[in-house]
Amino acid sequence: MTFDQPLMASIEQLFTQHMAVLTIIAMGLTTYLTRIIGYLALRKRRLNPRVERVMEVVPGCVLIAVIAPVIFSGRFSDMLAVAITLLATLRLSLLPTVIIAIVSTGLLRYWLG
Amino acid sequence: MTDPSSNDVHLIAADSAEQTITDSIDDTPLNQRSELLRGVTTALPMTLGFIPFALVLGAQAVQQGFTVLQVPLMTGVNFAGGSEFTAISLWTSPPHLLLIVAMTFLVNSRHIIMGAALVPFMRHLSKKQSLPLLFFMCDEAWAMGITDCQKRNTMRLSVPFYLGVAACLYSSWVIFTGIGAAVGPLIGDVEQYGFDMAFTAVFLVLLKGMWRGVSRCWPWLVSLVVAGVLYHLLPGAWYVAGGTLAGIIAALIWGKH
Numbered sequence: 001m002t003f004d005q006p007l008m009a010s011i012e013q014l015f016t017q018h019m020a021v022l023t024i025i026a027m028g029l030t031t032y033l034t035r036i037i038g039y040l041a042l043r044k045r046r047l048n049p050r051v052e053r054v055m056e057v058v059p060g061c062v063l064i065a066v067i068a069p070v071i072f073s074g075r076f077s078d079m080l081a082v083a084i085t086l087l088a089t090l091r092l093s094l095l096p097t098v099i100i101a102i103v104s105t106g107l108l109r110y111w112l113g
Numbered sequence: 114m115t116d117p118s119s120n121d122v123h124l125i126a127a128d129s130a131e132q133t134i135t136d137s138i139d140d141t142p143l144n145q146r147s148e149l150l151r152g153v154t155t156a157l158p159m160t161l162g163f164i165p166f167a168l169v170l171g172a173q174a175v176q177q178g179f180t181v182l183q184v185p186l187m188t189g190v191n192f193a194g195g196s197e198f199t200a201i202s203l204w205t206s207p208p209h210l211l212l213i214v215a216m217t218f219l220v221n222s223r224h225i226i227m228g229a230a231l232v233p234f235m236r237h238l239s240k241k242q243s244l245p246l247l248f249f250m251c252d253e254a255w256a257m258g259i260t261d262c263q264k265r266n267t268m269r270l271s272v273p274f275y276l277g278v279a280a281c282l283y284s285s286w287v288i289f290t291g292i293g294a295a296v297g298p299l300i301g302d303v304e305q306y307g308f309d310m311a312f313t314a315v316f317l318v319l320l321k322g323m324w325r326g327v328s329r330c331w332p333w334l335v336s337l338v339v340a341g342v343l344y345h346l347l348p349g350a351w352y353v354a355g356g357t358l359a360g361i362i363a364a365l366i367w368g369k370h
Contacts, residue, residue: 019207020183026210027200027217028190034221035247038228039235053329054364055222058357059195060323061336061364062220065356066202067316068340081310089317095165101314105307 077108145273152277155261159253160285166194167286169311170201171293177204184294189287192251195319196220197290198312203353212354219357227255234262234270246272249279252322336360 071082085101092100167188174184179201191197196217203213228247235243258275262268324330340356347355 016207017180019210020179021186023200023208023210023213024183024187024190026214027187027196030214030217031191031193031196031221031224032248034218034224035228035250036244038225038230039232039243039247041225042229042232043240050368052226054361054368055226056325057330057332057364058361059220059223060320060330060333061357061360062199062216062353063195063316063320063323064333064337065340065353065360066199067313068337068352068356069344070310070313071337072341072344078310081307082313085310085314085317089314089321094162094315094318097318098165098169098311098314101310102307105310107307109307 077112078105080112081105081108148271148273149277152257152271152274152279153281155257155274156253156278156281159257160281163282163285164289166315167289168293168296169315170194170197171290171295172297172308173198173312174201174204174290175294175297177201178206179204179294181291181294185287185291188290189283191217192249192283192286193217193221193224194251194286198315199353202312216353216357223252224250227252231255231259231270234259234268237269238272242272246275246279249275249283251282253282254279332360332364335363 070078073079081101081104084104085097088097088100170188171184174187174197175181179187187197187200199216199220200208200213203209203216227250231247231250235246238246254275257278258270261274262270265271320333336356336359339359340352343352343355
Protein backbone atom coordinates (compact mmCIF):
# COMPACT_ATOMS: atom_id res chain seq x y z
CA MET A 1 0.00 0.00 0.00
CA THR A 2 1.39 3.40 -0.95
CA PHE A 3 0.57 6.72 0.62
CA ASP A 4 -0.25 9.88 -1.21
CA GLN A 5 2.78 12.09 -0.58
CA PRO A 6 1.00 15.49 -0.55
CA LEU A 7 -1.71 14.03 1.70
CA MET A 8 0.88 12.77 4.18
CA ALA A 9 2.61 16.14 4.11
CA SER A 10 -0.61 18.00 4.82
CA ILE A 11 -1.52 15.62 7.67
CA GLU A 12 1.91 16.24 9.15
CA GLN A 13 1.42 19.99 8.72
CA LEU A 14 -1.98 19.80 10.45
CA PHE A 15 -0.48 17.84 13.35
CA THR A 16 2.33 20.37 13.74
CA GLN A 17 -0.09 23.31 13.80
CA HIS A 18 -2.37 21.57 16.32
CA MET A 19 0.59 20.79 18.55
CA ALA A 20 1.72 24.41 18.30
CA VAL A 21 -1.66 25.78 19.40
CA LEU A 22 -1.96 23.12 22.11
CA THR A 23 1.51 23.98 23.42
CA ILE A 24 0.64 27.69 23.48
CA ILE A 25 -2.56 27.04 25.45
CA ALA A 26 -0.70 24.72 27.85
CA MET A 27 1.89 27.48 28.35
CA GLY A 28 -0.84 29.99 29.13
CA LEU A 29 -2.49 27.70 31.69
CA THR A 30 0.89 26.97 33.30
CA THR A 31 1.74 30.65 33.60
CA TYR A 32 -1.68 31.51 35.04
CA LEU A 33 -1.20 28.71 37.57
CA THR A 34 2.10 30.29 38.73
CA ARG A 35 0.28 33.62 39.10
CA ILE A 36 -2.47 32.27 41.37
CA ILE A 37 -0.65 29.55 43.40
CA GLY A 38 1.09 32.02 45.72
CA TYR A 39 -2.09 34.01 46.26
CA LEU A 40 -4.21 30.91 46.95
CA ALA A 41 -1.57 29.37 49.23
CA LEU A 42 -0.84 32.49 51.25
CA ARG A 43 -4.46 33.33 51.96
CA LYS A 44 -3.96 30.66 54.68
CA ARG A 45 -0.22 30.36 55.49
CA ARG A 46 3.23 31.52 54.40
CA LEU A 47 6.12 30.05 52.41
CA ASN A 48 9.21 28.57 54.04
CA PRO A 49 11.81 31.38 53.73
CA ARG A 50 14.47 28.90 52.55
CA VAL A 51 12.22 27.72 49.70
CA GLU A 52 11.48 31.37 48.94
CA ARG A 53 15.20 32.16 48.66
CA VAL A 54 15.82 29.21 46.32
CA MET A 55 12.84 30.17 44.15
CA GLU A 56 14.12 33.72 43.80
CA VAL A 57 17.16 32.39 42.00
CA VAL A 58 15.34 29.97 39.64
CA PRO A 59 14.33 32.38 36.82
CA GLY A 60 17.94 33.55 36.48
CA CYS A 61 19.16 29.93 36.34
CA VAL A 62 16.74 29.26 33.49
CA LEU A 63 17.60 32.37 31.48
CA ILE A 64 21.36 31.89 31.81
CA ALA A 65 21.06 28.20 30.85
CA VAL A 66 19.18 29.21 27.70
CA ILE A 67 21.97 31.53 26.51
CA ALA A 68 24.84 29.26 27.66
CA PRO A 69 25.42 27.86 24.11
CA VAL A 70 26.03 31.39 22.80
CA ILE A 71 28.44 32.17 25.65
CA PHE A 72 30.31 28.86 25.16
CA SER A 73 29.87 28.68 21.38
CA GLY A 74 33.60 28.42 20.70
CA ARG A 75 33.18 30.90 17.83
CA PHE A 76 35.59 33.72 18.62
CA SER A 77 33.57 36.49 16.95
CA ASP A 78 30.40 35.54 18.87
CA MET A 79 32.15 35.23 22.22
CA LEU A 80 33.74 38.64 21.76
CA ALA A 81 30.33 40.06 20.83
CA VAL A 82 28.82 38.57 24.02
CA ALA A 83 31.55 40.29 26.05
CA ILE A 84 30.79 43.64 24.36
CA THR A 85 27.05 43.11 24.92
CA LEU A 86 27.64 42.31 28.59
CA LEU A 87 29.56 45.58 29.00
CA ALA A 88 26.74 47.45 27.25
CA THR A 89 24.21 45.83 29.59
CA LEU A 90 26.03 47.22 32.62
CA ARG A 91 25.94 50.81 31.33
CA LEU A 92 22.95 51.17 29.00
CA SER A 93 19.23 50.46 28.80
CA LEU A 94 17.59 47.80 26.65
CA LEU A 95 17.33 49.48 23.26
CA PRO A 96 20.95 50.71 22.92
CA THR A 97 22.16 47.38 24.34
CA VAL A 98 20.26 45.44 21.68
CA ILE A 99 21.54 47.73 18.91
CA ILE A 100 25.16 47.38 20.10
CA ALA A 101 24.73 43.59 20.31
CA ILE A 102 23.41 43.35 16.75
CA VAL A 103 25.95 45.72 15.21
CA SER A 104 28.99 44.28 17.02
CA THR A 105 27.99 40.70 16.20
CA GLY A 106 27.38 41.52 12.55
CA LEU A 107 30.70 43.39 12.18
CA LEU A 108 32.77 40.83 14.11
CA ARG A 109 31.36 37.96 12.05
CA TYR A 110 32.15 39.90 8.89
CA TRP A 111 35.73 40.66 9.98
CA LEU A 112 36.64 37.49 11.86
CA GLY A 113 34.31 34.90 10.34
CA MET B 114 -2.32 47.92 58.03
CA THR B 115 -5.88 46.54 58.02
CA ASP B 116 -6.52 43.41 59.96
CA PRO B 117 -8.17 40.82 57.67
CA SER B 118 -10.74 39.62 60.19
CA SER B 119 -11.94 43.14 61.04
CA ASN B 120 -12.03 43.88 57.32
CA ASP B 121 -14.60 41.12 56.84
CA VAL B 122 -16.71 42.65 59.58
CA HIS B 123 -16.56 46.01 57.84
CA LEU B 124 -17.89 44.48 54.64
CA ILE B 125 -20.95 43.24 56.48
CA ALA B 126 -21.34 46.38 58.60
CA ALA B 127 -23.10 49.53 57.42
CA ASP B 128 -21.42 51.13 54.39
CA SER B 129 -21.14 54.57 55.94
CA ALA B 130 -19.32 53.25 58.98
CA GLU B 131 -16.90 51.35 56.74
CA GLN B 132 -16.34 54.42 54.62
CA THR B 133 -15.19 56.59 57.51
CA ILE B 134 -12.82 53.91 58.79
CA THR B 135 -11.21 53.25 55.41
CA ASP B 136 -11.01 56.98 54.67
CA SER B 137 -8.86 57.41 57.71
CA ILE B 138 -6.51 54.71 56.32
CA ASP B 139 -6.54 55.73 52.66
CA ASP B 140 -5.57 59.31 51.92
CA THR B 141 -8.57 60.06 49.65
CA PRO B 142 -11.56 58.16 48.30
CA LEU B 143 -10.60 57.04 44.83
CA ASN B 144 -12.34 58.16 41.66
CA GLN B 145 -12.57 55.19 39.27
CA ARG B 146 -11.93 56.98 35.99
CA SER B 147 -9.09 59.20 37.18
CA GLU B 148 -7.48 56.17 38.82
CA LEU B 149 -7.64 54.23 35.55
CA LEU B 150 -6.10 57.19 33.73
CA ARG B 151 -3.39 57.53 36.38
CA GLY B 152 -2.54 53.86 35.80
CA VAL B 153 -2.23 54.37 32.05
CA THR B 154 0.00 57.46 32.36
CA THR B 155 2.21 55.79 34.98
CA ALA B 156 2.70 52.75 32.73
CA LEU B 157 3.38 54.70 29.49
CA PRO B 158 7.20 55.02 29.80
CA MET B 159 7.39 51.32 30.68
CA THR B 160 5.26 50.54 27.62
CA LEU B 161 7.84 52.24 25.39
CA GLY B 162 10.46 49.95 26.92
CA PHE B 163 8.30 46.94 26.03
CA ILE B 164 8.24 47.70 22.31
CA PRO B 165 11.78 46.62 21.31
CA PHE B 166 11.40 43.41 23.37
CA ALA B 167 8.07 42.74 21.66
CA LEU B 168 9.34 43.35 18.11
CA VAL B 169 12.39 41.12 18.64
CA LEU B 170 10.21 38.40 20.16
CA GLY B 171 7.76 38.43 17.25
CA ALA B 172 10.52 38.33 14.63
CA GLN B 173 12.38 35.53 16.44
CA ALA B 174 9.19 33.48 16.85
CA VAL B 175 8.45 33.50 13.12
CA GLN B 176 12.07 32.52 12.41
CA GLN B 177 11.57 29.51 14.68
CA GLY B 178 8.44 28.30 12.89
CA PHE B 179 5.54 30.20 14.50
CA THR B 180 2.81 31.39 12.16
CA VAL B 181 2.12 35.14 12.35
CA LEU B 182 -1.19 34.57 14.19
CA GLN B 183 0.31 32.16 16.73
CA VAL B 184 2.59 34.92 18.04
CA PRO B 185 -0.11 37.26 19.45
CA LEU B 186 -2.02 34.13 20.51
CA MET B 187 0.93 33.09 22.67
CA THR B 188 1.69 36.56 24.03
CA GLY B 189 -2.02 37.16 24.72
CA VAL B 190 -2.69 33.84 26.45
CA ASN B 191 0.64 33.64 28.30
CA PHE B 192 1.67 37.32 28.83
CA ALA B 193 5.08 36.60 30.39
CA GLY B 194 8.06 37.66 28.28
CA GLY B 195 10.82 35.54 29.82
CA SER B 196 8.94 32.29 29.32
CA GLU B 197 7.96 33.33 25.78
CA PHE B 198 11.58 33.94 24.77
CA THR B 199 12.49 30.60 26.34
CA ALA B 200 9.67 28.78 24.51
CA ILE B 201 10.76 30.30 21.19
CA SER B 202 14.38 29.24 21.69
CA LEU B 203 13.19 25.67 22.38
CA TRP B 204 10.58 25.67 19.59
CA THR B 205 10.63 22.84 17.06
CA SER B 206 7.97 21.70 14.60
CA PRO B 207 6.05 20.09 16.13
CA PRO B 208 7.02 21.62 19.51
CA HIS B 209 7.97 19.49 22.51
CA LEU B 210 4.95 20.28 24.70
CA LEU B 211 6.17 18.84 28.01
CA LEU B 212 9.61 20.45 27.80
CA ILE B 213 8.11 23.85 27.01
CA VAL B 214 5.50 23.60 29.78
CA ALA B 215 8.19 22.56 32.28
CA MET B 216 10.47 25.44 31.29
CA THR B 217 7.53 27.88 31.35
CA PHE B 218 6.78 26.81 34.90
CA LEU B 219 10.42 27.20 35.96
CA VAL B 220 10.88 30.62 34.34
CA ASN B 221 7.61 31.86 35.84
CA SER B 222 8.04 30.28 39.27
CA ARG B 223 8.90 33.75 40.57
CA HIS B 224 5.20 34.61 40.08
CA ILE B 225 4.42 32.32 43.03
CA ILE B 226 6.43 34.58 45.33
CA MET B 227 5.03 37.73 43.69
CA GLY B 228 1.44 36.52 44.09
CA ALA B 229 2.10 35.68 47.72
CA ALA B 230 3.57 39.15 48.30
CA LEU B 231 0.45 40.74 46.81
CA VAL B 232 -1.94 39.02 49.25
CA PRO B 233 -1.77 41.70 52.00
CA PHE B 234 -2.73 44.34 49.41
CA MET B 235 -5.77 42.35 48.21
CA ARG B 236 -7.46 41.61 51.53
CA HIS B 237 -10.27 44.02 50.62
CA LEU B 238 -11.03 42.02 47.44
CA SER B 239 -12.87 38.72 47.18
CA LYS B 240 -11.22 35.66 45.65
CA LYS B 241 -13.54 36.06 42.65
CA GLN B 242 -12.28 39.63 42.11
CA SER B 243 -8.62 38.78 42.73
CA LEU B 244 -8.20 35.80 40.38
CA PRO B 245 -8.89 37.72 37.13
CA LEU B 246 -6.61 40.57 38.29
CA LEU B 247 -3.78 38.08 38.82
CA PHE B 248 -3.89 37.09 35.14
CA PHE B 249 -2.19 40.45 34.38
CA MET B 250 0.43 40.18 37.11
CA CYS B 251 3.63 40.64 35.12
CA ASP B 252 6.77 41.93 36.87
CA GLU B 253 6.02 45.55 35.96
CA ALA B 254 2.29 45.58 36.88
CA TRP B 255 3.10 43.85 40.15
CA ALA B 256 5.89 46.28 41.03
CA MET B 257 3.82 49.36 40.08
CA GLY B 258 0.79 48.15 42.02
CA ILE B 259 2.76 47.63 45.22
CA THR B 260 4.86 50.80 44.83
CA ASP B 261 1.65 52.80 44.33
CA CYS B 262 0.15 51.40 47.55
CA GLN B 263 3.32 52.23 49.46
CA LYS B 264 3.30 55.77 48.06
CA ARG B 265 -0.34 56.29 49.06
CA ASN B 266 0.39 54.68 52.44
CA THR B 267 -2.37 52.09 52.17
CA MET B 268 -2.70 48.30 52.10
CA ARG B 269 -5.57 48.48 49.59
CA LEU B 270 -4.53 47.95 45.97
CA SER B 271 -6.26 50.50 43.72
CA VAL B 272 -7.99 48.18 41.24
CA PRO B 273 -8.66 50.77 38.48
CA PHE B 274 -5.05 52.01 38.75
CA TYR B 275 -3.77 48.44 38.44
CA LEU B 276 -6.11 47.78 35.52
CA GLY B 277 -4.90 50.96 33.77
CA VAL B 278 -1.29 49.78 34.12
CA ALA B 279 -2.22 46.25 32.99
CA ALA B 280 -4.25 47.44 29.98
CA CYS B 281 -1.34 49.55 28.78
CA LEU B 282 1.28 46.83 29.17
CA TYR B 283 -0.92 43.99 27.91
CA SER B 284 -2.19 45.67 24.76
CA SER B 285 1.24 46.98 23.76
CA TRP B 286 2.81 43.55 24.34
CA VAL B 287 0.25 41.67 22.24
CA ILE B 288 0.11 44.27 19.46
CA PHE B 289 3.86 44.80 19.08
CA THR B 290 4.76 41.10 19.24
CA GLY B 291 2.20 40.67 16.44
CA ILE B 292 3.80 43.50 14.45
CA GLY B 293 7.24 41.96 15.04
CA ALA B 294 5.95 38.66 13.67
CA ALA B 295 4.43 40.35 10.62
CA VAL B 296 7.43 42.52 9.66
CA GLY B 297 10.21 40.21 10.92
CA PRO B 298 10.35 38.09 7.74
CA LEU B 299 10.88 41.23 5.64
CA ILE B 300 14.28 41.63 7.28
CA GLY B 301 15.25 38.15 6.04
CA ASP B 302 17.53 35.73 7.86
CA VAL B 303 18.30 37.61 11.07
CA GLU B 304 21.26 35.36 11.89
CA GLN B 305 23.20 36.58 8.89
CA TYR B 306 23.44 40.15 10.21
CA GLY B 307 23.84 39.40 13.89
CA PHE B 308 20.16 40.00 14.74
CA ASP B 309 20.16 36.69 16.63
CA MET B 310 22.39 38.32 19.25
CA ALA B 311 19.44 40.60 20.12
CA PHE B 312 18.00 37.59 21.89
CA THR B 313 21.09 37.15 24.07
CA ALA B 314 21.16 40.89 24.74
CA VAL B 315 17.52 40.85 25.91
CA PHE B 316 18.25 37.94 28.23
CA LEU B 317 21.31 39.68 29.65
CA VAL B 318 19.22 42.79 30.35
CA LEU B 319 16.56 40.62 32.05
CA LEU B 320 19.27 38.93 34.11
CA LYS B 321 20.70 42.30 35.13
CA GLY B 322 17.25 43.23 36.43
CA MET B 323 17.13 40.02 38.48
CA TRP B 324 20.68 40.35 39.81
CA ARG B 325 20.83 40.45 43.63
CA GLY B 326 24.59 40.12 44.13
CA VAL B 327 26.97 37.16 44.05
CA SER B 328 25.99 35.98 47.54
CA ARG B 329 22.46 35.25 46.31
CA CYS B 330 22.84 34.65 42.58
CA TRP B 331 25.91 32.38 42.54
CA PRO B 332 23.74 29.36 41.48
CA TRP B 333 23.39 31.13 38.12
CA LEU B 334 27.07 30.38 37.52
CA VAL B 335 26.46 26.68 38.21
CA SER B 336 23.58 26.70 35.70
CA LEU B 337 25.69 28.52 33.12
CA VAL B 338 28.66 26.13 33.31
CA VAL B 339 26.58 22.93 33.47
CA ALA B 340 24.36 24.09 30.58
CA GLY B 341 27.43 24.99 28.54
CA VAL B 342 28.98 21.56 29.09
CA LEU B 343 25.70 19.69 28.46
CA TYR B 344 25.15 21.64 25.24
CA HIS B 345 28.31 20.11 23.81
CA LEU B 346 27.51 16.61 25.16
CA LEU B 347 23.76 16.11 24.63
CA PRO B 348 21.55 16.49 21.55
CA GLY B 349 18.51 18.79 21.53
CA ALA B 350 17.55 21.37 24.17
CA TRP B 351 18.16 19.27 27.28
CA TYR B 352 21.04 21.50 28.29
CA VAL B 353 18.42 24.06 29.45
CA ALA B 354 16.66 21.66 31.83
CA GLY B 355 20.00 20.16 32.95
CA GLY B 356 21.64 23.51 33.61
CA THR B 357 18.58 24.89 35.41
CA LEU B 358 18.27 21.83 37.64
CA ALA B 359 21.99 21.95 38.48
CA GLY B 360 21.58 25.54 39.69
CA ILE B 361 18.48 24.69 41.76
CA ILE B 362 20.13 21.64 43.34
CA ALA B 363 23.23 23.69 44.15
CA ALA B 364 21.05 26.37 45.77
CA LEU B 365 19.17 23.73 47.78
CA ILE B 366 22.35 22.03 49.03
CA TRP B 367 24.57 25.04 49.73
CA GLY B 368 21.89 27.73 50.04
CA LYS B 369 22.11 28.00 53.82
CA HIS B 370 25.80 28.88 54.03
